[in-house]
Each structure stands twice: as structure tokens, then as C-alpha cells.
Amino acid sequence: MSIVDHIRTERDISREELEAILATDDKDSIEELRSQAREVATSVYGNKIFMRGLIELSSHCKNDCLYCGLRRSNTNASRYRLTDDEIFQCCATGYRLGFRTFVMQGGEDGWFDDKRMCRIVSTIRQQYPDCAITLSLGERSRESYQALFDAGANRYLLRHETASPEHYARLHPSEMSWQNRIDCLWTLKEIGYQVGCGFMVGSPFQTIDTLYADLQFIRELQPQMVGIGPFVATANTPFEGYPNGKVSDTLRLLAIIRLLHPHVLLPATTALGTLHPRGRELGIQFGANVVMPNLSPIAHRKDYAIYDNKICTGEEAAECRACTEQRIKKIGFETVVDRGDYKA
Numbered sequence: 636m637s638i639v640d641h642i643r644t645e646r647d648i649s650r651e652e653l654e655a656i657l658a659t660d661d662k663d664s665i666e667e668l669r670s671q672a673r674e675v676a677t678s679v680y681g682n683k684i685f686m687r688g689l690i691e692l693s694s695h696c697k698n699d700c701l702y703c704g705l706r707r708s709n710t711n712a713s714r715y716r717l718t719d720d721e722i723f724q725c726c727a728t729g730y731r732l733g734f735r736t737f738v739m740q741g742g743e744d745g746w747f748d749d750k751r752m753c754r755i756v757s758t759i760r761q762q763y764p765d766c767a768i769t770l771s772l773g774e775r776s777r778e779s780y781q782a783l784f785d786a787g788a789n790r791y792l793l794r795h796e797t798a799s800p801e802h803y804a805r806l807h808p809s810e811m812s813w814q815n816r817i818d819c820l821w822t823l824k825e826i827g828y829q830v831g832c833g834f835m836v837g838s839p840f841q842t843i844d845t846l847y848a849d850l851q852f853i854r855e856l857q858p859q860m861v862g863i864g865p866f867v868a869t870a871n872t873p874f875e876g877y878p879n880g881k882v883s884d885t886l887r888l889l890a891i892i893r894l895l896h897p898h899v900l901l902p903a904t905t906a907l908g909t910l911h912p913r914g915r916e917l918g919i920q921f922g923a924n925v926v927m928p929n930l931s932p933i934a935h936r937k938d939y940a941i942y943d944n945k946i947c948t949g950e951e952a953a954e955c956r957a958c959t960e961q962r963i964k965k966i967g968f969e970t971v972v973d974r975g976d977y978k979a
């Protein structure tokens with residue numbers, strides 16, 4: 636039995652198998668990995684790719700993550716925050732374009748406190764009862780997560796970044812806590828959110844062991860979504876001189892995650908599209924089933940600069956949507972107007 640067959644039937648992977656898959660340059664094994672991962676994705680979700688409309692609320696951030704262009708120490712970053720009306724406008728445009736999930740993401744910006752954020756969420760909830768509301772606003776208190784859930788949010792994306800506390804400590808300043816981030820994910824799950832965790836591929840100091848720990852953590856948490864994308868070295872951060880994560884590693888990890896978790900919602904990320912012109916298409920071919928076109932107002936797009944050379948910063952929402960749809964069609968898949976919930 637091949638390694639890929641083994642992972643697929645056991646829904647489990649050993650550290651050695653992970654190492655072997657990431658190390659191989661045998662084209663046939665990579666093609667086997669790709670085709671089996673895609674087969675598994677298709678058996679659950681068909682050839683349908685779910686679209687989420689991404690609204691980037693704020694480029695202000697109180698944190699100082701060493702990899703991120705929005706870290707507070709980056710005095711070169713342009714900071715903006717969307718007004719309530721701009722956010723509602725994005726939703727209106729998105730709804731018209733067929734989006735049934737709105738993802739509101741931002742830096743950890745105290746301006747978007749519970750009062751403001753709950754008001755925004757409940758307004759969107761009332762206006763679009765048929766849509767899913769996803770938040771990705773970093774670490775907040777249990778009370779805050781609960782209030783946002785009660786206001787109508789359904790899903791929360793919070794990448795765990797790395798399942799190794801030692802690795803976490805090398806990617807973040809000492810005032811940030813790995814344990815707190817992990818606790819947040821469990822809290823979100825307890826409250827009833829559909830949760831997404833995830834990590835960057837090729838972040839500085841990442842090893843086979845930390846990646847293996849990531850896969851074990853995902854197995855333990857059983858999230859509905861897993862967001863992974865390559866690390867992109869970014870100017871004016873401490874990691875600007877480090878190498879980018881590899882597209883090929885990211886694709887292999889997407890496929891592995893699909894084989895281990897057939898039902899998981901797995902985005903082909905913008906970071907993947909940034910490091911390869913057909914990165915998102917390749918992601919889908921390796922088992923991804925979600926894309927997140929940008930709905931943010933064009934005036935601020937460039938300023939949500941978590942990493943350098945981010946794609947899709949120049950197009951209006953409608954163009955972004957059309958371009959995404961076309962790319963997906965070209966490789967034989969179809970985008971759907973649907974909330975795209977997790978299929979248990």
C-alpha cells in the first residue's frame with residue numbers, strides 16, 4: 636500500500652510519512668497525493684467551490700507578531716478602519732454578487748469593541764438572515780465571543796499559527812501567549828461557533844515536528860475549517876529577510892489535511908495566489924474547496940497589508956468575483972451561491 640493510500644484509509648499520518656511526503660520529488664507520488672485528495676473533496680462537496688466575501692475591517696493592531704505587516708511596531712504601515720456604513724455597503728454589494736458568507740477580518744483593534752462589533756453583527760444578521768457571518772478578529776474574552784455569537788455570528792477563524800509553544804514564542808513577542816490562543820479556539824467551539832484554525836507553511840523555525848504537532852492539534856480540535864497558506868516574508872518586519880514558504884509544501888499539506896479530514900472546509904488562500912500565479916487553482920486541485928474574494932472598499936485594499944505583494948488589491952468586488960469564478964470554471968469547478976456550511 637502506498638503512503639497516500641495508507642493516510643486515506645487510516646485517516647492518520649505518522650511523522651515519518653509526513654516527512655517522506657514533504658521530501659519527495661517523485662512526480663508520480665505527488666500526482667497520486669493530488670488526485671486522491673481531490674477525489675476525497677469531490678466525494679463530499681462535488682465540484683462545488685464555496686465563496687466567502689472577505690471584508691477587512693481594520694489595519695490597526697495592538698499586537699506585534701513578528702511575521703505580520705500590520706504589527707504595531709511597523710510605523711510604515713498605513714492604518715485605516717472601516718465605518719459601519721462602509722461595512723454595510725460591502726455586505727450589500729456582496730449579497731448582490733451572490734455571496735452568502737461575509738467574513739469580517741481585522742487586526743486586533745480596540746475601536747471594534749464589543750458594543751460596536753455586536754451592533755454591526757446584529758445589523759447584518761437582521762438584514763441577511765440567509766447569510767453566514769464569520770469573524771476573524773483575533774483573541775478576545777469568552778464574554779466577547781459569547782456576545783458576538785448571541786448577536787448572530789456563526790463562525791470564527793483564528794489560526795493557531797503553530798501547535799508548538801516553543802515555536803510560537805519565536806514568532807510572537809513575549810507578551811503573547813500560545814496557551815491563550817489555544818484556549819480561545821476551545822472556547823469558541825464550546826460556545827457553538829464553527830471554528831477554523833490553521834497555520835502558515837514555511838514560517839521561520841518551522842520543522843517537521845512542529846508541522847506534525849499542527850496536524851495532531853487539528854485532529855484534537857476537529858475544526859470545521861482549516862486555513863493554511865505559505866509564509867510571505869514582509870518588509871518592515873523582523874522576518875523580512877527570511878525565505879518565503881514553499882508553494883509545493885503548501886499544496887502537499889492541503890492534500891494531507893483533506894485526506895485526514897474529508898469534510899473540512901479548506902480555503903485556497905490569497906497567500907497561495909500571491910506566491911504562484913495559479914496558486915489558488917492548484918490549491919483546489921489539491922483538495923481545497925473554498926475561496927475568499929475580497930469585498931473590501933478599493934480605497935483601503937492596499938492598506939490591509941499583512942504581507943507583501945498581496946494580490947487582488949486593485950479590483951472592485953464585482954471584478955474580483957468574476958475573475959475568481961472564471962479561474963475556477965477554467966479548471967472544471969463551479970462556484971455556488973450558498974452559505975457553504977460544513978457537511979457533517
Ligand code: SAH
Pocket residue numbers: 702703704740741742743771772773774792793794796834835864865866867868869906941942943
Ligand atoms: N488579527 C487576526 C487576523 C490575522 S491576519 C487574528 O489574529 O486572527 C490572518 C492570518 O494571516 C494570520 O493568522 C496569519 O497566519 C496570516 N499572516 C500574517 N502575516 C503573514 C505573512 N507574512 N505571510 C503569510 N501569512 C501571514
